[in-house]
Amino acid sequence: MAKRSAALELAILGVLAETPQHGYELRKRLISVLGLFSTISYGALYPALKSLVERGLLVEQDEVGTGKYPKRARITYALTEAGTAHFNAMVADSGPGAWDDDTFAVRMSLFGQTDVSTRIHILQGRRSRVEDRLANLQTNLSKGRERLDSYTLELQQHGLDALEREVRWLNELISREQGAAGSGNPQTSQVNKK
Amino acid sequence: MAKRSAALELAILGVLAETPQHGYELRKRLISVLGLFSTISYGALYPALKSLVERGLLVEQDEVGTGKYPKRARITYALTEAGTAHFNAMVADSGPGAWDDDTFAVRMSLFGQTDVSTRIHILQGRRSRVEDRLANLQTNLSKGRERLDSYTLELQQHGLDALEREVRWLNELISREQGAAGSGNPQTSQVNKK
């Protein structure tokens, strides 16, 4: 029922699915591996972990006596079975918010834990979303061509270019995946490859 | 003391500085002219307007008997003197958050109400911000080249390309402004123009 929360939870589960970790390190990985959340405050991370534990998706493992640092107050988090199931469900999900910038980025950076058909599904879903935005912007732009001042125009044109480039990028990725798999259904895109 | 609030308030003041309007229409203009806020809910807009009125930056003018629709419950908002002053201060501001995506976009779309030096200032500030992000990403990427899987790499590379393009775009805009004005200080950029 949240917005970024969905992306954040997915990211947490995804990283922990690879390696159980404690909060402090988890945060660093989220920042570097996913690179997306420029800053994830502890005020967001710990409550999120807590919530995941309460829902039975994670378990806390107090790290006692790990060699050199016997009494360090570390809490290692690991996925439960339910957590793994939930993670898989979230990755494959197509619900609202599934193609948002953040959520898509998280899902793509977790592609390593996914199969080809899921990857293609996500890439195509994202492409639809971007194409929608593109269409909106174009409509908007052609409608108000004259009424908008040059700076607004310039700004929106730049946004438009970025979207077109993303579609082309997604097309390439999709082709690559389809090449790796058997043959999928042919692509339908509104943007030409140059 | 807010984040988006800063961008939203700036946008509201900027649009009202051109033409006083009532909430409903204001929202539509914010969406189409600025194009940035895909959705601005009334639950965000009206409280924001209320706050601006309370702070003496806007005045409400009950629209009575405007020809055909005598009793329509419209409230037209217009800037006060203090509001105009505040708007000008915000546009020229360099405080934290001044170069964020949203805030920058709002400021640029309001360039029509600005003088050349302010425009250059804003464009350069934005460029610095983008270059910082670029540097971070590059560091991050060279550090973890091997540890990151190919998808994460691909994703970050795409983000990097987008940032580089934005810097080039900003360089062009800055040159254009400097050409229009007298001669400004020469540019220093980390990204070559290819």
Add this chain to the structure above:
DNA sequence: GTTAGCATGTAAGGAGTTACATGATTTT
């Protein structure tokens, strides 16, 4: 020893979204 980084958490406060609530006006 003292600074810097590791490590976990809470509390206050702000901002925004969704859903709800109401009513006028215009179009079909």
Add this chain to the structure above:
DNA sequence: AAAATCATGTAACTCCTTACATGCTAAC
């Protein structure tokens, strides 16, 4: 008449950010 859209607002809820509070460990 019914449906769409204009028009304004509120309440509950969720989430995040900032700042604070605590202590251990490593390095200089």
